Amino acid sequence: MTAIRRQFFIHVIQKYCVGIKQDKISREFSLRVLHIPAEEFEIIRQDAFSSGYTSYSMYDLNDFLDCLQRRICVPHNIFNSVLKDADIQVGEIITIRAKCEEYLTLIKMHANEYLIADTNWKINWKSYITIDSEDELGIGKTILGKEITNFAFLEPSRAIRVYDELHTDSIYAVYVPQEIWTLYNKAREEVVNGLNPAIYDELNDLYLHAGLSTAVLICILNSIIRNLEK
Amino acid sequence: MNVQKIIEYRRIEDEKLFYIIKQTVRRTGNYTIVRRGKLLGLVNADNKEILPTIFDDIKGPYQNHCLFLCVENKWGFYNLHENRWLLSPLFDELYYHDQYNTLEIITKQKHGLYSIRLDKIIIQPQYDEVCLIDINDYIWARQEKKIIFFKTETGISISPSDVEMVYDIPHHMVVKHYNGRICCINEDGIDDRLAYRRFIIKHRGRYKFQNYKYQVNDLADIYGYVLNEELW
Numbered sequence: 457m458t459a460i461r462r463q464f465f466i467h468v469i470q471k472y473c474v475g476i477k478q479d480k481i482s483r484e485f486s487l488r489v490l491h492i493p494a495e496e497f498e499i500i501r502q503d504a505f506s507s508g509y510t511s512y513s514m515y516d517l518n519d520f521l522d523c524l525q526r527r528i529c530v531p532h533n534i535f536n537s538v539l540k541d542a543d544i545q546v547g548e549i550i551t552i553r554a555k556c557e558e559y560l561t562l563i564k565m566h567a568n569e570y571l572i573a574d575t576n577w578k579i580n581w582k583s584y585i586t587i588d589s590e591d592e593l594g595i596g597k598t599i600l601g602k603e604i605t606n607f608a609f610l611e612p613s614r615a616i617r618v619y620d621e622l623h624t625d626s627i628y629a630v631y632v633p634q635e636i637w638t639l640y641n642k643a644r645e646e647v648v649n650g651l652n653p654a655i656y657d658e659l660n661d662l663y664l665h666a667g668l669s670t671a672v673l674i675c676i677l678n679s680i681i682r683n684l685e686k
Numbered sequence: 687m688n689v690q691k692i693i694e695y696r697r698i699e700d701e702k703l704f705y706i707i708k709q710t711v712r713r714t715g716n717y718t719i720v721r722r723g724k725l726l727g728l729v730n731a732d733n734k735e736i737l738p739t740i741f742d743d744i745k746g747p748y749q750n751h752c753l754f755l756c757v758e759n760k761w762g763f764y765n766l767h768e769n770r771w772l773l774s775p776l777f778d779e780l781y782y783h784d785q786y787n788t789l790e791i792i793t794k795q796k797h798g799l800y801s802i803r804l805d806k807i808i809i810q811p812q813y814d815e816v817c818l819i820d821i822n823d824y825i826w827a828r829q830e831k832k833i834i835f836f837k838t839e840t841g842i843s844i845s846p847s848d849v850e851m852v853y854d855i856p857h858h859m860v861v862k863h864y865n866g867r868i869c870c871i872n873e874d875g876i877d878d879r880l881a882y883r884r885f886i887i888k889h890r891g892r893y894k895f896q897n898y899k900y901q902v903n904d905l906a907d908i909y910g911y912v913l914n915e916e917l918w
Contacts, residue, residue, distance in 0.1 A: 534880055
């Protein structure tokens with residue numbers, strides 16, 4: 457059944473997902489899913505049935521498309537643990553919460569170096585922070601002078617994993633890189649130039665072949681946009 | 687009558703039949719399996735008796751000096767160099783896993799594991815299936831759907847829950863849960879995500895988890911996802 461479901465969702469991606477696009481108003485990047493007219497749902501249903509996915513429901517499709525476009529990452533908790541820099545892999549996204557709904561999302565770029573992907577903390581704006589090897593991350597610990605009330609990794613959602621798998625056969629065959637600043641700079645260059653919208657799919661290929669998920673690229677692109685707007 | 691008494695009785699009877707010449711059954715390495723009546727024994731190249739003709743069946747040698755010997759449908763494992771039983775003939779079946787140098791022991795359809803390296807039974811024959819290797823810090827057995835780990839050094843058992851697959855890893859207990867996620871288990875039988883994370887980072891973000899018994903190879907990432915499997 458899983459193979460049939462997967463086959464069906466691959467079909468949906470191929471037909472309705474047009475790749476990484478930037479929203480003209482919010483300037484945010486995401487995987488853009490085409491608007492599906494009501495009459496096409498019946499065609500999709502028939503596709504699902506013909507591919508053997510007979511337990512298909514509209515909820516499955518909505519959930520999948522929602523994950524693909526909006527919920528590219530899901531939380532992954534390391535319960536009751538205190539982590540150090542060495543416990544975080546390059547390319548991983550972490551989200552830290554402090555009191556008063558304050559949040560800080562970081563991407564590990566290199567040993568001890570973290571890109572600020574998103575935050576509402578009132579900090580002197582800079583694009584990255586360093587976390588020393590001996591610094592501890594976990595609930596009750598402090599970062600940038602604030603007490604951490606919640607800490608989680610953000611892992612690529614299953615929909616994104618299917619998307620990644622569909623667009624490269626090598627993401628899992630390569631080791632995770634030791635640093636991704638070079639890839640970041642490449643993405644930044646393209647965002648600053650902002651000339652060719654198709655470049656983001658090429659960037660995606662570059663990231664996937666380096667062993668990084670599309671979710672990481674989208675987070676980096678959005679971080680670049682936020683940095684440029686500061 | 688227990689096996690030791692049968693062996694002793696047969697040995698006495700064999701000595702009484704010294705006048706009957708032993709017939710060659712087959713040559714095996716430096717030894718020759720011989721027959722006297724219905725029973726088998728072993729002589730060396732000089733025709734000197736190594737084992738009396740008291741066994742129902744002889745298989746081997748393994749590693750040139752170990753034999754499976756059968757007495758009254760019970761199998762044992764005998765070391766010719768040390769001239770002693772490594773395993774007394776108490777088992778319904780024995781399987782030698784030459785790749786791992788271990789013996790799977792079976793009694794009343796229950797499996798256990800004997801380590802030749804450690805010269806002891808490291809898993810008693812009480813389980814439906816057992817792992818094949820003895821070099822890891824933790825070994826495992828399966829009883830119906832339940833997986834039980836044993837600390838090789840001490841024999842302490844650890845019973846994690848919700849386990850679909852178990853892997854043979856040198857220094858960790860690693861399982862795949864029914865939700866498809868791979869994780870390390872601590873000695874309380876509880877998931878240890880931090881230990882798993884450190885293990886994966888040490889191996890640069892990907893690791894191929896293997897189970898030699900089931901011949902499973904699962905490539906996993908830092909979140910415990912099996913990457914060479916259907917994702918949805």
